Amino acid sequence: MIATHRGLARLGRIVALAAAAVLGVAVAAEPAIRVQNAWARATPPGAQNGAVYLQIANHGGADRLVGVRTSAAHAAELHTSATRDGVVEMRRVDALPIAAGATVELAPGGTHVMLFGLAARLEAGAHVGLTLTFANAGEIDIDVVIVDARGPPATTHEHGHDAP
Amino acid sequence: MRGSSVAYVAVAAGIAILAGIAASLWWRHGARDARPLEIGGYVFPEPRSLGAFELVDESGGKFGPQDFAGRWSFLYFGYTYCPDVCPLALVELADVKKRVAERLPSATLGVYFVSIDPERDTPERLREYVTYFDADFRGLTGDPGQLAVLANAVGAVYFVPPGQDPKTYLVSHSSSIALLEPSGRLRAVFTSPHVAGQVADDFAAIFARYGSTAR
Numbered sequence: 001m002i003a004t005h006r007g008l009a010r011l012g013r014i015v016a017l018a019a020a021a022v023l024g025v026a027v028a029a030e031p032a033i034r035v036q037n038a039w040a041r042a043t044p045p046g047a048q049n050g051a052v053y054l055q056i057a058n059h060g061g062a063d064r065l066v067g068v069r070t071s072a073a074h075a076a077e078l079h080t081s082a083t084r085d086g087v088v089e090m091r092r093v094d095a096l097p098i099a100a101g102a103t104v105e106l107a108p109g110g111t112h113v114m115l116f117g118l119a120a121r122l123e124a125g126a127h128v129g130l131t132l133t134f135a136n137a138g139e140i141d142i143d144v145v146i147v148d149a150r151g152p153p154a155t156t157h158e159h160g161h162d163a164p
Numbered sequence: 165m166r167g168s169s170v171a172y173v174a175v176a177a178g179i180a181i182l183a184g185i186a187a188s189l190w191w192r193h194g195a196r197d198a199r200p201l202e203i204g205g206y207v208f209p210e211p212r213s214l215g216a217f218e219l220v221d222e223s224g225g226k227f228g229p230q231d232f233a234g235r236w237s238f239l240y241f242g243y244t245y246c247p248d249v250c251p252l253a254l255v256e257l258a259d260v261k262k263r264v265a266e267r268l269p270s271a272t273l274g275v276y277f278v279s280i281d282p283e284r285d286t287p288e289r290l291r292e293y294v295t296y297f298d299a300d301f302r303g304l305t306g307d308p309g310q311l312a313v314l315a316n317a318v319g320a321v322y323f324v325p326p327g328q329d330p331k332t333y334l335v336s337h338s339s340s341i342a343l344l345e346p347s348g349r350l351r352a353v354f355t356s357p358h359v360a361g362q363v364a365d366d367f368a369a370i371f372a373r374y375g376s377t378a379r
Contacts, residue, residue, distance in 0.1 A: 041251055044244075044296030046289045051247040075332075081248050083356070087321050088249050089336040108252045109357060115247065116332050149255055150297065 032060025033098070033137040038144045040115070041108075042124040049073075050122050052113035052130060052144050057103045060137070065096040065104075067133035074117030076130070081109055090114070095135070108149075124148035201373060203366035204354055205340065211349035217313035219278075222291035222303035229314075229348055235272040236371070237344040241320040241337055243281035244293045249339050249356075250277075254297040257341070259360035261298060264367055271371050272346075278314065279305040280322040281335055318342035318350050343367070345374060 038054035050073065056065065068076040078093040093111065098104050106112050113130065115122075122128070124146055132140045201207045214229045221227040238257055242250035257275050264271055277294045279285035282305045285293075290303030305311065315322070322337035341354040341363070352370055354363050 041247075043247075044251075044293045046292040047244055047247075049245050049247040051251075079248075083339070086338050086340070086355070087336050088339045088356075089325070090246075090248070090334045109249055112248050149251065150258065 031137065031140075033058055033063060033134055033140060035132060035140055035142045038130065038142050039147045040122050040128065040144050041149045042146050043118065043122040045121060047121070048117055050115040050118050051108075052076075052115065052128075053106045053108060054113070054142070054144075055103055055105050056098055056132075058098045058101060060100065062100045063098045063137055064135040065098060065132060066094070066135050068113050068130060069133075070115065070128060070130045072119055072122075072128035072130075073115035074119070075115075077114045077116065078111065079114040080111040098134070122146045201366075201369050203352065203369065204358075204362050205352060205366070206355075207352040207370060208350060211345055211347060211351045212317065213349050214317040214344075215313050217306075217310045219304045219306035219310055219314065220287055222287050222294060224287040227304055227306075232274075232344050232348040233346065235274050235346055236367075237348075238273065238275045239278055239314075239318060239320075239342040239344065240276070240339075241278045241280050241315060241322060242339075243279050243335050243337070244285050244289055245281065245332075245334070246337075251297075253339060253341065253356075253358055254294070254301070256358045256360045256363065258298040258301070260363045260367070261300075263360060263364035267364065267368060268371055271367075271375065274302060275300070276302045276304050278311070278320075279303065280311060280315070280320075280337055282306060282308065282311065319353060343370065 034057045036055050036057060038052060040050055040052045043050050065078065068078055070076045078096055079090050080093050081088050081090050083089075096104065096111065104111075126146045128144045128146065130142050130144050132142065134140065200209065214232075217229060219227045221231075238260070240250075240253050240257060242253065244250075254277060261273060261275055264273060275298065277290070279290055285303075285305050287303065287305070290305060294301035294303040304314075314320075320338050320340065320342070322335055324333055324335050328334065339356040339358075341358060342350060343352040343354065345351040351374060352366075354366065
């Protein structure tokens with residue numbers, strides 16, 4: 001009997017834990033920070049560095065993007081191309097503030113994830129993984145699609161050459 | 165007699181009307197020419213000579229100011245380790261070249277990517293890099309002192325901020341596009357941001373005004 005009681009108690013705890021887990025998943029399904037439309041420009045042959053662009057939508061309280069890492073390059077850093085006195089300066093950004101309710105865009109000619117020393121050339125259509133670290137939201141793994149920023153005409157042109 | 169005087173009047177009226185149209189065209193044309201062209205950047209009323217320099221092109225050959233002669237040249241100063249603004253500018257320039265070829269088939273143009281990072285950008289690396297954006301794009305680099313002559317002539321600025329790793333350093337640089345006319349002299353500078361449609365429109369305006377005298 002005692003053993004059965006213990007068994008029931010254990011079952012109760014498991015059910016409680018499972019319920020908590022389901023609840024946890026439900027909460028996690030709507031994260032405060034959502035990273036979307038992540039892409040990297042396909043790189044020319046021989047190019048050592050690349051750039052990743054993305055949008056960070058913050059549905060929660062104020063947060064900060066404090067780190068980036070990837071296995072696709074020797075190092076990844078947050079950079080911003082700032083124009084000062086007509087000169088474009090790339091500056092490292094240690095922490096990017098993400099205000100509550102704001103969507104921050106990392107776009108060409110502005111803030112981007114700089115990839116130093118690419119492990120391999122970034123080929124259009126392929127994907128690379130990137131991990132973003134936020135001060136509050138923690139780590140978020142994202143999938144970055146590599147895009148030929150020269151646009152469809154160039155691709156069509158290349159296919160045209162391949163055609164018999 | 166009556167018929168011929170009507171004809172005289174008609175001919176006189178015709179001449180008067182044509183003279184009026186010609187005068188108005190001449191006046192409007194003259195008035196327009198007096199104003200500087202408005203573009204996304206600035207146009208020099210008198211083209212500026214580049215001075216003397218000797219650079220290296222993407223195939224390792226010597227390249228001097230006379231090699232710009234005979235066609236319009238767009239020059240962008242950057243380096244291949246630049247992942248953001250340089251590819252952005254070269255994609256736009258490839259688009260500009262395509263648009264100009266469609267709109268102004270008589271305007272031959274060349275696009276040059278001038279590397280301000282000769283330490284790392286060899287001619288081979290430059291060739292691989294620039295031809296990715298357009299098969300006809302050219303690359304130039306060379307001795308820092310020689311590069312400075314061309315850069316000064318077109319108002320390009322660049323420097324390596326101190327305290328960086330000697331292998332992965334970044335270079336700060338101006339992001340303007342210089343336009344040389346077929347005489348090989350500087351005619352205009354397009355300031356960033358560069359949008360291909362706007363640069364192509366601006367070039368068309370410059371070509372319309374200076375295209376006949378720029379050789």
